[in-house]
Amino acid sequence: MTQRLSPGATVGILGGGQLGRMMAIAAAAYGLKTHIYAPDPESPAFEVAGRHTLAAYDDEAALVAFAAAVDVVTYEFENVPADTVHLLSRHVPLFPDDKALAITQDRLTEKTFVAGLGIPTAPFNDVAEVADLEAALAAFGRPAILKTRRFGYDGKGQVKIGPGDDAAAALAAIGHVPAILEGFVPFTREISVVAARDREGNFAAYDVCENEHRNHILDVTRVPSAIPAKLADEAIAATRRIAEALGYVGVIAVEMFVLEGDADAPDGRIIVNEIAPRVHNSGHWTIEGAVTSQFAQHIRAVCGWPLGSTRRTGRVEMRNLIGEDVDRWQEIAGDPELHLHLYGKGSARPGRKMGHVTRVVPE
Numbered sequence: 001m002t003q004r005l006s007p008g009a010t011v012g013i014l015g016g017g018q019l020g021r022m023m024a025i026a027a028a029a030y031g032l033k034t035h036i037y038a039p040d041p042e043s044p045a046f047e048v049a050g051r052h053t054l055a056a057y058d059d060e061a062a063l064v065a066f067a068a069a070v071d072v073v074t075y076e077f078e079n080v081p082a083d084t085v086h087l088l089s090r091h092v093p094l095f096p097d098d099k100a101l102a103i104t105q106d107r108l109t110e111k112t113f114v115a116g117l118g119i120p121t122a123p124f125n126d127v128a129e130v131a132d133l134e135a136a137l138a139a140f141g142r143p144a145i146l147k148t149r150r151f152g153y154d155g156k157g158q159v160k161i162g163p164g165d166d167a168a169a170a171l172a173a174i175g176h177v178p179a180i181l182e183g184f185v186p187f188t189r190e191i192s193v194v195a196a197r198d199r200e201g202n203f204a205a206y207d208v209c210e211n212e213h214r215n216h217i218l219d220v221t222r223v224p225s226a227i228p229a230k231l232a233d234e235a236i237a238a239t240r241r242i243a244e245a246l247g248y249v250g251v252i253a254v255e256m257f258v259l260e261g262d263a264d265a266p267d268g269r270i271i272v273n274e275i276a277p278r279v280h281n282s283g284h285w286t287i288e289g290a291v292t293s294q295f296a297q298h299i300r301a302v303c304g305w306p307l308g309s310t311r312r313t314g315r316v317e318m319r320n321l322i323g324e325d326v327d328r329w330q331e332i333a334g335d336p337e338l339h340l341h342l343y344g345k346g347s348a349r350p351g352r353k354m355g356h357v358t359r360v361v362p363e
């Protein structure tokens with residue numbers, strides 16, 4: 001039997017952004033306390049948590065004190081340094097565990113892991129030097145996409161290499177750091193599966209999300225996706241295989257591309273692009289659009305509670321408020337059918353996720 005944390009226990013959260021903030025709000029609804037650990041004094045999650053530690057992720061004394069003050073640790077971002085994770089896990093349970101982090105922090109290990117499960121990915125190759133890049137370009141053709149192995153998000157750390165583009169210049173553009181080259185996937189749609197696995201191995205997925213990006217940042221998520229049911233089942237099955245192979249605990253999101261159907265696969269095909277070992281922007285609609293939000297679900301899983309229902313309560317559309325989009329808050333607040341979420345961030349810099357807005361239309 002899994003040890004369940006009781007209301008009154010404290011969940012430690014590494015990272016103080018909007019994901020940590022929404023996790024803390026969900027934890028509070030269950031009578032759980034939260035303690036945020038983040039290095040930025042302006043962390044939006046600090047405002048909604050009972051306690052916080054303002055310290056660097058390599059501050060050993062602060063980490064040990066944090067571990068002693070909480071009953072379980074989770075995180076809102078995948079770039080938690082390995083040393084931080086190892087130090088914390090010696091003192092307190094940490095979910096998802098270090099294996100999930102180690103695999104998903106690096107695009108090469110991540111894609112090798114996914115492909116090793118027999119799940120399709122874009123063709124990819126390790127790139128350390130210009131010669132590796134030239135060989136991979138010759139194998140995959142152009143366009144192709146060069147991505148840093150680590151620390152890439154929202155299109156950062158990647159460059160498209162088209163016909164006539166210089167390989168050395170592309171590698172220089174990403175700072176000549178370890179990278180992978182991916183063959184270009186001519187996708188028709190981008191989807192994601194947000195799902196959860198509890199400490200006893202039970203798995204529950206939300207309906208497949210269909211995502212549109214603007215300037216490489218998620219713009220709109222619509223659920224359900226318009227893809228055929230068979231393909232949606234395949235996408236969820238692939239996510240389940242990934243979660244099980246990782247021995248995963250918590251909410252996981254898997255981003256995928258959809259390829260048009262052909263004679264062999266009339267419904268189309270899915271290709272896995274990326275795994276997020278955490279709650280995900282494309283799952284924000286679940287706050288009002290599902291019986292259990294992804295944040296509540298994550299808290300349940302890491303606290304040893306049973307999973308809640310992932311059933312959708314209507315057709316949903318979630319729009320991000322990016323940069324100065326947030327100036328529209330009065331107009332959005334004036335529509336009584338919209339759910340407005342603002343993250344409490346000070347300055348609306350271009351590209352910064354300031355909030356989101358969800359519409360749920362009963363079916």
Ligand code: AMP
Pocket residue numbers: 122145152153154155156158182183184185186187190213216255273274
């Ligand atoms: P990523 O940083 O891997 O999430 O990629 C960001 C965006 O770049 C994706 O959402 C796609 O729109 C595009 N992209 C990434 N990889 C590929 C690929 N192999 N082929 C085509 N488009 C891609």
